[in-house]
Structures are given as C-alpha cells and as structure tokens.
C-alpha cells in the first residue's frame with residue numbers, strides 16, 4: 001500500500017526541523033501578502049531557509065499563493081514566482097487563475113496545487129484544473145468521505161485532504177473586528193486584529209466558539225472544532241489519497257509536533273499491519289484529546305455528515 | 310488597451326452611444342414580465358436545478374420558454390443562473406438540463422463551476438456562458454484567464470472598486486457585468502461556508518441561511534483555563550454582527566457607464582414584483598437620462614426617494630466607492646421600517662369614467678394616501694376615494710388578497726401600473 005504524504009503547516013523556520021523529526025513529509029509555508037490563513041509568516045528569507053532545511057532531509061516545501069488578488073497585487077506575482085523557482089520550492093498552491101497564468105509565463109516547470117478551500121467539490125472540476133496545469137487538487141472540507149473516495153477514483157491529479165485541525169469557514173474583505181470596535185466608539189485608530197489576539201465569536205445557541213482574526217486579506221473566521229481523523233484513517237489510506245494534511249494554524253509548536261508524530265505512527269502502522277492499527281487507534285485518539293487546547297473540541301468535520309440545500 | 314468610445318457628439322451635443330444592459334432578477338413569470346415591462350434589457354431567472362437560491366420560486370422549462378417569448382417581444386434577453394458548485398452527486402442530468410435551456414431559447418447561463426462551463430460548451434454551444442460572481446473574480450488577469458477559456462462575460466466580485474473595474478476594462482476586452490443594487494454577502498462570494506458548519510446547509514448549493522446576520526459575542530480567550538474569557542463589549546453595546554447594508558449605486562451609474570461596464574445588475578430573485586418594478590424603473594430612468602445628455606445630467610432626488618420606497622434595509626455604495634467601514638454595516642436592529650406598501654396592480658382603466666380596475670395586493674381603504682407609478686406614466690399621488698367590488702357594490706376597504714376592485718383615479722393609468730399605499734407610523 002502506498003503511504004500518503006504527511007503535510008503540515010509550520011509556524012516558523014524552527015518548526016521545520018522539529019516537525020521533520022516528528023515525521024512530516026512536506027510543509028506548506030508562505031506570507032499573508034500572497035497566501036491565506038498561514039500558521040506562520042514566512043518572508044522570503046524564511047522560505048529559502050525552510051527549503052534548505054527540508055531538502056536536506058528529503059522533505060518538500062510548498063508555498064501558498066492562494067489569496068484572492070486585486071489588481072494591485074497582480075503586479076507582485078511574477079517576481080515572487082521567479083523567486084520561488086530560484087529557491088526551488090516544490091510547488092505553488094494557488095486559487096486565483098492569475099497565479100496560474102503568471103506561472104506559465106515565468107516558471108512553466110513549477111508544480112501547481114489547486115486550492116480555493118471551498119470550491120473543490122467534484123472530481124470533474126479537479127481534473128479541469130489538472131488540464132489547466134495543476135498537479136494536485138486540495139478538496140473542499142465540506143464534502144463527505146464517500147465523495148472524497150469517489151473523487152479520488154476519478155481523479156487525474158493528486159488529491160490532498162485535510163485530516164486534522166482547524167478549517168476556514170469565511171473570508172470577508174471588510175475589517176469586521178475593527179469595524180465593530182469603531183461602531184462601539186473605541187479604538188479609533190486603524191489597526192489589524194491578528195491571530196495573536198485570540199479573539200473568537202461565541203454562538204450561544206450552539207455553544208460554539210469560532211476563532212476570528214484580521215490580516216491584509218480581510219477577516220477570517222475559523223471552525224469551532226478541530227477535525228481529527230486519526231482513528232478513521234483506514235478508508236483514506238486504502239484509497240491511496242496522495243497527501244493528508246495537518247493544519248497547524250493557531251496551535252503551539254509542541255502541539256503540532258505531538259500530533260504529527262501520532263499521525264506518523266498511525267500511517268506507518270496501518271500500512272504495515274492494518275490489524276495493529278485497529279488495536280491502537282483509540283489510544284492515539286486519546287493522546288490527542290489529552291493535549292487539546294482550551295475551547296477546542298475534536299470532531300470529524302464533514303467526513304460523516306450530510307449537508308442539505 | 311483603451312476603453313472603447315463610450316460617447317459621440319450629435320447635433321453639437323454629447324450623447325452616450327454605449328448604453329449598458331440593465332439586468333433584473335425574476336423569481337417567477339409574473340416578476341419576469343414586470344421586469345421587462347418596467348424597462349429591463351435582460352432578466353435572469355433560476356431553473357429547478359443547479360442554481361443557488363434553492364428556496365426561491367424557480368422556473369420549469371415550459372415557463373422559461375414562455376418567459377423567453379414574452380421578453381423577445383420587447384427585445385429583452387433571458388439568462389438562467391446555474392451557479393452552484395456541484396458535488397459529485399449533482400452531476401446527473403446536467404447535460405439534458407442544459408440542452409433543454411438552450412432549446413427554450415434562453416440567451417445564456419450564469420455559471421461558477423468549470424464542470425458546468427465545459428459541459429455547456431459541449432452540449433449546448435448556442436448558450437452564452439457568463440462567469441458568476443460566485444467565482445469572486447477580483448483582478449484583470451483572472452478575467453483574462455476566463456476570457457481565454459471562452460467565456461462571453463465575467464460578473465465581477467462585489468469587492469471590486471471603480472478604479473479596479475476601470476483597469477480591468479483597460480486590460481481585457483470581454484464583457485463585464487457588475488452589481489448595482491440589492492442584498493449581498495459580507496464574505497467574498499463562494500468563500501463562505503458558515504451555513505454548512507452551523508446548520509449543515511450548503512451555502513454553495515443554495516442552502517445558505519444567512520448565519521452572517523446573526524448576533525454573536527466577540528470574546529477574547531485567556532490562556533489560563535481557570536480564567537474566564539473576556540467579553541469585548543459592554544452591557545450597552547449591540548452584539549457583534551456581520552450584516553452589510555444593501556448595495557445601492559444610483560449615484561455611481563454615470564461613472565460606471567463612463568468606464569464602459571457592459572451590464573448593470575440588480576440583485577433579488579426572491580424580491581416582490583413591487584421591488585423589481587420600482588428598482589428597475591428608477592435605474593431605467595437614470596441610465597436613459599445620463600446617456601441622452603451626460604453633460605447636464607443630475608441624479609434627481611425623486612429617484613433616490615423612489616428607491617427608498619421599496620427598501621427594507623439601509624443601503625450603501627460598498628466597495629465600488631472604497632472600503633466600507635462600520636457605517637456600512639448594521640448592528641442591533643437590522644431592518645428598517647418601510648413607509649410604503651404595494652397595495653394594488655392596475656388591470657384596466659376606463660378613459661370615459663376615469664375609473665381604474667385594480668387587483669388588491671395589500672389592504673387599502675378610502676382616505677388612504679396612495680400613489681401610482683409605471684413605465685408609461687409620470688408617478689402621481691392622491692387620496693383613495695370610494696371603492697367598489699367587481700359587482701359594483703361599495704365596500705369600506707379592499708381587504709382580500711387578489712380581490713378585484715374599482716376606484717376613481719386622478720390621472721390616466723395603464724394596465725400593469727402599480728399602486729402603493731403610504732403607511733403612517735405613530
């Protein structure tokens with residue numbers, strides 16, 4: 001059985017070493033000027049350094065360029081892509097077709113992963129972006145396990161699926177936290193309310209807490225629970241999903257390191273001895289549960305949930 | 310690339326030669342006909358499948374055909390929205406559906422998902438394909454991509470400004486459509502799954518339950534599990550909400566025409582015929598007046614007031630005129646009281662007696678302040694006089710929905726003119 005790539009989002013260059021040791025195969029990094037909702041801010045030097053460390057360990061580094069660009073930022077794309085080519089990034093993650101067009105112009109051999117987060121909902125569309133040049137599609141979190149498996153069956157591109165952590169639910173271009181403060185009459189100077197402020201929206205009806213933060217791309221709202229599929233990996237691994245992702249945003253390096261090592265174990269055990277996986281999976285789950293931060297429950301996202309419309 | 314010539318000089322006076330298409334929504338045949346009669350150049354409708362707004366009234370193929378035939382008499386076009394992001398399970402029946410739409414004589418479809426774009430090009434090539442705002446296209450290079458993919462028109466993200474749209478028009482030669490009026494998402498379209506998470510309803514397949522407009526408590530988390538989290542509001546503050554004011558670009562229409570935007574779009578397939586008629590007729594007047602004499606044009610106060618008569622939320626120009634601040638959101642009470650209600654639809658008018666036949670749409674009675682408007686009259690107001698039922702008996706009020714009544718009116722009216730009643734709030 002083929003092992004999937006274990007992909008994680010580090011929060012700093014220092015994490016690359018630690019998470020590699022813990023068993024990660026690949027990293028997604030980037031800066032908010034080009035990418036969305038990153039676990040850490042990696043300026044060019046950091047990207048370069050990360051790639052150096054990772055490549056020495058035979059690991060891959062992908063760079064996020066999946067923001068929605070307005071005209072003013074389109075001008076910056078070519079230079080950044082040329083830089084990523086120079087430092088030998090392993091792939092660029094894009095959502096906006098402006099990136100795809102620019103890659104064709106300046107770095108035609110650069111690998112592309114398609115990730116808009118919410119719109120990769122059927123296999124045909126994954127293959128469409130494949131025909132346009134993407135090597136991989138990152139599936140929307142809002143489809144269920146059967147749909148994931150069916151998509152993998154029909155896919156002509158690699159398929160990446162998030163199996164752990166927080167997911168994004170919402171992006172507005174407006175500064176919604178700042179606007180609320182100004183409406184209240186406080187905080188009259190314009191400033192962004194970033195991830196470090198640990199703000200969340202409380203929904204009393206569902207007793208849910210949705211993390212919220214602002215950056216140059218606007219306001220982001222995140223899911224109230226963390227996906228945790230560590231005890232449900234068998235079907236995904238049987239289907240030979242190409243890459244499974246642990247989202248590290250808004251988590252400590254210690255937490256991410258531990259989680260990566262547990263998933264590493266789960267994947268290795270299952271691919272070598274499936275029966276043994278079924279013996280240990282509840283313990284693996286319990287180990288994650290034990291380190292969950294305040295206010296973060298675990299669930300299985302949409303893998304076993306139906307949506308209606 | 311320069312923006313093509315928008316105006317020319319005729320008899321010593323500048324006139325606009327490139328008039329944008331005025332595109333209106335319609336949730337059913339009645340609304341479609343009203344939109345066309347009141348001046349829409351094109352109308353977009355939803356079919357029974359593959360469109361967002363799963364709870365709006367939607368058109369059967371037969372109704373589409375009837376709509377197309379009606380619109381054709383006025384030189385108007387019909388587009389069908391098929392703008393869901395399909396899941397695997399939604400793929401069945403797509404080909405037959407697109408062929409049926411094409412057969413019905415529809416001009417084009419409005420699409421977000423490449424699955425539907427490519428299927429349409431393959432099985433229903435006579436249909437124009439317009440890229441939906443659900444794709445959130447925000448820059449010229451993305452527009453260029455979709456043009457090269459063979460799309461006939463791109464509907465831009467509502468987050469684009471005047472300056473940005475101008476640059477897009479300068480860079481790419483493809484039809485651009487932009488929203489001018491109506492409700493909107495506070496997120497980038499297609500990038501919100503709040504409903505999915507909160508109520509298991511898929512917003513990108515039309516199931517959105519507007520979770521963004523609910524009230525929330527903005528809290529700050531403390532690191533220590535033993536300390537409670539901190540509320541970021543005080544007792545007297547309204548709760549955190551993300552309810553945007555509705556879009557209203559009446560004042561920006563001249564600028565939009567000047568940069569050559571090809572189509573100006575009104576939102577609202579769920580809105581009433583009164584709403585559609587009011588909004589379409591006002592924008593019709595604005596566009597026509599500006600195009601006829603751009604150098605002496607002014608937005609009339611009566612047009613602005615007229616738009617206000619069908620608004621149940623406050624309005625603002627949003628991103629077209631810069632980045633919207635807190636004044637363009639609503640906290641606490643999200644709706645506003647309307648001062649007018651749609652009271653009746655004119656069916657007939659007797660020039661001899663000056664008596665109109667009216668279909669009741671809301672309660673009215675003698676003494677009420679009412680006003681009439683329509684595409685072929687100057688709006689006027691009067692006080693309602695004696696009302697008779699259809700057998701000629703005097704009645705004290707028109708109380709029954711769709712009841713046919715007669716009443717004397719001060720000026721000539723025509724079928725499909727509308728009557729509103731002014732509401733008096735204590």
Ligand code: SF4
Pocket residue numbers: 493494495496501502503504512517518519520521522
């Ligand atoms: S919840 Fe609000 S922002 Fe999200 S899709 Fe619905 S209306 Fe749009």
